Amino acid sequence: MAEFKPTFDWLKQRPLCLLAFGFGSGLAPVAPGTFGTMAALPIAFLLVLIGIDGWILAFLCVALFMWGIRICNHTEKALGIQDYGGIVWDEMVAMLLILAFAxxxxxxxxxxxxxxRLFDSIKPWPIKWFDRHxxxxxxxxxxxxxxxxxxxxVLGIAAWII
Incomplete structure (x- = not known):
């Protein structure tokens, strides 16, 4: 049986899935995680411009993380596929957290x-362990x-060295 491939029309009918797919960025035919990560950049840019950065953005990311558990659970069930690559809410929230302090x-x-993207793709320990278990x-x-x-x-070490 062929794997189900969601479309933008399918996402529009399921708002939580649309969020999980990073407003559609997770539909990219290659490297959806990279496209999902890129979707976080303009969001972070706008948030920083209106004064939401640093610890305020980090606390917002905690809420987005908690909400993301529900969004990702719902989307997994709707797709019938575990940890589908197009689910990129996790990349978006993680990138927002990084940019809160960069x-x-x-x-x-x-x-x-x-x-x-390097850490998320290669998944060194302990990332790989958590991903599997x-x-x-x-x-x-x-x-x-x-x-x-x-x-x-790594960015903190680089800032300390530079």
Whole structure:
């Protein structure tokens, strides 16, 4: 049996799934996680411009994480597929968390993007362990938050060195 491929029309009929798919960015035919991560950039940019950054944005990310558990659980059930690659809410929230603490400069945001995608794609320990052993909406969200924390550690070391 062929794998179900959601469409934008399918997402429009399911608002929680539309969120899980990063407003459609998760429908990208290749590297949907990268496109989902990219979707977070203009959102973060606008939030920073209106004064929502740093710890305020981090606390917002906690709420988005909690809501993401429900969104991702719902979408997994609607698709009938565990941890479907097009579910990118986790990448969006993780990238927003990283950008809450990254300097508001293009080179830092680019470094943050590249590092996060590297950690999320390669899944070094402990990310891989959590990805394999924790499932459902919480599992989907958790491994990306761990990748975000690892990204923040590397960015912190770079800021300290520079």
């Amino acid at each position: 300097p508001f400069k293009w080179n830092w945001w680019l470094a943050a993007f590249i590092l996060f 924790v499932h459902g909406g919480f599992g989907i969200m958790l491994d990306d938050i761990i990748a975000a924390i690892m990204t923040l550690i």
